[in-house]
Amino acid sequence: MKREGYYRIGEVSKITGISKDTLHFYNKIGLVVPDYTDPENQYRYYSRWNMWQLDIVAVCRKLSIPLEQVKKMMAQRDNGKVVEMMMAYREEALRQSEYYRQVAEDLLWYKEENQAMMENRQRSEIQVKWLPAETVLAGSVERNAVSYHADLQQAAKEELAHARSIRRKYGYVLDGSRMAAGQVVKVREYLRLPDTRFTCVAPENRYTLPEGYYAVVPVRIENEQADFTPLLDWLDAHGETPEVVFAEEMGLQLFGYLSDYACEVKVLLKKAK
Numbered sequence: 001m002k003r004e005g006y007y008r009i010g011e012v013s014k015i016t017g018i019s020k021d022t023l024h025f026y027n028k029i030g031l032v033v034p035d036y037t038d039p040e041n042q043y044r045y046y047s048r049w050n051m052w053q054l055d056i057v058a059v060c061r062k063l064s065i066p067l068e069q070v071k072k073m074m075a076q077r078d079n080g081k082v083v084e085m086m087m088a089y090r091e092e093a094l095r096q097s098e099y100y101r102q103v104a105e106d107l108l109w110y111k112e113e114n115q116a117m118m119e120n121r122q123r124s125e126i127q128v129k130w131l132p133a134e135t136v137l138a139g140s141v142e143r144n145a146v147s148y149h150a151d152l153q154q155a156a157k158e159e160l161a162h163a164r165s166i167r168r169k170y171g172y173v174l175d176g177s178r179m180a181a182g183q184v185v186k187v188r189e190y191l192r193l194p195d196t197r198f199t200c201v202a203p204e205n206r207y208t209l210p211e212g213y214y215a216v217v218p219v220r221i222e223n224e225q226a227d228f229t230p231l232l233d234w235l236d237a238h239g240e241t242p243e244v245v246f247a248e249e250m251g252l253q254l255f256g257y258l259s260d261y262a263c264e265v266k267v268l269l270k271k272a273k
Contacts, residue, residue: 006036006045016054031071032057065089099164106166113251120218120250121262126234127216131209131266136171137198138190138207148172148189156191158200167194170249176242176267179228184221184247192248209246214266218250222260231265244268 013020026032027044032054035047046054053074060070063086073082137159139152152170153160160168169192175185190207198206215234219226235242247263 005048007051008043008045009034012046012051012054016051016058018054018058026054026057029067029071031067031074063089063093102164109167110252117250117253117262120264121220123218124230125217126231128269129214129216129266131211131214133211134192134209135196135198136190136192136207136209137201138188138205140204141188148186152189152191155201155205159193159198162200163193163195165194166252168192168252172247172263174245174247174265176245179232179242179245182225182227184224184226186247210244210268213269215240215269216264216266219247219263219265220260221247221263226265228265231267235267238269240267240269242267243270 007015009020009023012018012023023032027034032046032050034044035050036045037043038045056074057070060073061067065073069085069089073085076082076085137152137156139148139155149170171190171192172184172186173188173190175183175187178185188207190209215231215238217231219228219231232242244267246266246268248266250262250264253261
């Protein structure tokens with residue numbers, strides 16, 4: 001006969017909502033083992049202590065604590081030590097919370113950058129902007145058999161591996177003397193990141209974009225060709241020569257950027273505005 005205060009596995013499953021398969025698994029790994037086995041029929045019964053154990057397990061699982069750690073906590077039977085273990089998982093939960101907050105912000109950033117890119121591609125007027133000096137991560141200034149992008153990726157590998165955010169913008173130092181021919185000739189590639197400390201970057205791969213007034217205009221680049229005429233006409237009318245020129249990709253363009261992509265071209269102005 002069933003002993004008072006003891007429950008069969010089917011009853012426990014109905015009461016707790018835990019499936020029979022899961023209860024069998026908990027028993028198999030020694031997490032929650034039925035307290036009583038009937039010597040006559042070998043039926044196993046769960047006690048009130050077992051029910052309390054299952055309640056503890058359910059709480060821990062909602063906190064995403066691995067079963068092995070739950071098992072260790074159950075074995076302690078010391079609430080003080082259990083609290084210590086719980087606090088360790090609290091720290092991990094806070095870390096995970098911060099991680100997913102960053103992911104959510106990055107996803108919104110990508111959407112906003114894409115929207116801005118689509119809007120700016122329709123704009124053609126030249127704007128004059130004051131831009132502060134900024135340190136960026138840059139590839140080698142010397143041309144070799146390795147592509148500019150691969151060279152930059154090599155220089156940025158460790159920094160990108162430790163970056164918490166996907167936010168980045170690729171840019172290029174252009175040869176201003178080739179703009180009149182509509183040619184986009186990249187002298188060097190660089191990468192802007194939110195964190196400019198660059199703890200994993202060699203000094204030669206740090207480059208400072210100078211502060212000053214810039215003539216800024218969005219330009220569409222196709223097969224390394226672009227129409228710079230409106231910008232060059234504006235510079236000529238203002239007595240400026242395109243000597244220091246940067247082209248910065250709009251947002252983080254994941255597709256279609258090899259042969260057709262949008263950039264914001266910035267020419268450093270020598271004359272004070």
